[in-house]
Amino acid sequence: MMNSSTAPMAASSPPTIDIEGLGLDQGALLLVRRALAVLPEGGCLHVLGSAPEWDLHLRAWCRQQGHDVAFSTDASGRLRAELTRHGMALGRWRGAQATGHADAHAAGALAEQAQPEWGLAARGAQVEAGSPAYAFGLREKHQLWADTAADLYAQAAAAQWDPATAIAWAAPFELASEIEAAVVQLMTYLIENENAALLVPARHLGQIHPHYREVVQLLALQCADEARHVEVFTRRATLRGGEPGLSTAGGQASLKTLFDAPDFSTATFLLSVLGEGTFVNLLNFLHAHAPDPVTRQIARLAARDEARHVAFGMAHLEHRLAVEPDYQARLAVAVQQRHEELAGTAGLNEEVFDALVLLAAGNTTVAAVARGHAQVQELKAEMAAGRRARLQRLGFGRDDAQRLADMHTRNFM
Ligand SMILES: [Fe+2]
Numbered sequence: 182m183m184n185s186s187t188a189p190m191a192a193s194s195p196p197t198i199d200i201e202g203l204g205l206d207q208g209a210l211l212l213v214r215r216a217l218a219v220l221p222e223g224g225c226l227h228v229l230g231s232a233p234e235w236d237l238h239l240r241a242w243c244r245q246q247g248h249d250v251a252f253s254t255d256a257s258g259r260l261r262a263e264l265t266r267h268g269m270a271l272g273r274w275r276g277a278q279a280t281g282h283a284d285a286h287a288a289g290a291l292a293e294q295a296q297p298e299w300g301l302a303a304r305g306a307q308v309e310a311g312s313p314a315y316a317f318g319l320r321e322k323h324q325l326w327a328d329t330a331a332d333l334y335a336q337a338a339a340a341q342w343d344p345a346t347a348i349a350w351a352a353p354f355e356l357a358s359e360i361e362a363a364v365v366q367l368m369t370y371l372i373e374n375e376n377a378a379l380l381v382p383a384r385h386l387g388q389i390h391p392h393y394r395e396v397v398q399l400l401a402l403q404c405a406d407e408a409r410h411v412e413v414f415t416r417r418a419t420l421r422g423g424e425p426g427l428s429t430a431g432g433q434a435s436l437k438t439l440f441d442a443p444d445f446s447t448a449t450f451l452l453s454v455l456g457e458g459t460f461v462n463l464l465n466f467l468h469a470h471a472p473d474p475v476t477r478q479i480a481r482l483a484a485r486d487e488a489r490h491v492a493f494g495m496a497h498l499e500h501r502l503a504v505e506p507d508y509q510a511r512l513a514v515a516v517q518q519r520h521e522e523l524a525g526t527a528g529l530n531e532e533v534f535d536a537l538v539l540l541a542a543g544n545t546t547v548a549a550v551a552r553g554h555a556q557v558q559e560l561k562a563e564m565a566a567g568r569r570a571r572l573q574r575l576g577f578g579r580d581d582a583q584r585l586a587d588m589h590t591r592n593f594m
């Protein structure tokens with residue numbers, strides 16, 4: 182009996198707000214909305230007010246929002262609105278919630294499939310019914326996800342460098358003209374490869390549903406990395422006033438197959454796991470044999486970025502193969518098809534090969550060229566061994582990994 186006298190009292194006293202003389206069009210609606218937001222469906226709110234025609238405005242707003250409202254006079258003779266929060270208002274948000282949590286590491290954060298109607302909304306936001314559907318082509322987790330995407334994004338954000346200050350462009354050096362020409366030819370080759378490394382992910386980036394925002398953010402920074410690489414290789418190519426060197430049909434044919442890859446996972450496999458992985462070896466070689474400080478610095482900075490791009494490619498393929506083991510056969514077919522398509526092309530441009538030999542040699546004496554040539558052969562063996570190791574990490578048997586590693590384009594990317 183003691184409890185029964187207090188409980189009904191509480192239930193019969195709805196929360197009351199007094200908006201005084203503040204009009205609904207002067208901010209009072211914010212106060213009404215805040216007070217309603219904490220009520221359950223069917224909950225009641227009393228509003229006292231005195232602004233001119235506030236009751237008419239409130240009635241119109243309630244009709245629009247689906248809330249019930251009635252008016253009465255309180256004990257002191259003031260007009261009082263009695264609002265009932267209604268289902269229609271709640272239903273605006275019902276059934277359209279973007280599942281998940283802002284933090285990808287939280288339990289249940291990511292949907293296996295993002296809905297077109299979630300659109301551009303923040304992950305975890307309540308999305309109003311009737312929001313437009315966005316036609317993102319990549320909206321299934323297995324098509325694009327990597328478990329380390331958030332960590333790699335944080336690393337990438339922390340590792341961005343400024344080409345204007347990170348490289349000592351004015352450092353003094355003197356090179357023999359054939360060595361300078363070799364550097365310029367290498368830079369020319371690197372630039373076209375960097376253009377592919379920028380544009381291939383960029384074409385997929387715009388198709389990824391932003392529910393998977395860590396991947397979108399990471400790829401955006403990856404594109405920014407490649408933009409810097411294009412810049413610094415261009416600046417080095419033209420640093421001594423020379424014109425860019427040769428771009429061959431074989432090199433461009435190799436890069437074009439990356440644009441023709443059937444989906445994001447295959448493009449990432451060919452570009453990042455095989456191509457950029459090979460490029461890390463190439464850039465390390467260039468760092469070791471660079472004839473001048475500018476070339477040495479840009480090779481080192483680019484290699485560091487490329488290692489991150491390879492890490493994402495590996496993490497994505499590891500995720501995809503974990504949930505779809507049959508996909509491995511499609512990767513093998515992609516390498517074979519690319520190999521057949523490029524069989525009639527020359528592969529690595531001869532001038533690029535000679536430039537690498539010359540940089541390792543340091544001069545054009547027979548003994549130096551013999552040493553440089555041997556070092557480039559070692560580089561190619563190291564590149565193939567790296568590809569084989571990554572393929573084995575993705576679950577290919579040793580023989581298959583060796584065969585596919587050897588089928589990789591002679592253009593390196
Ligand atoms: Fe790059």
Ligand SMILES: [Fe+2]
Pocket residue numbers: 378407457486487490
């Ligand atoms: Fe890259």
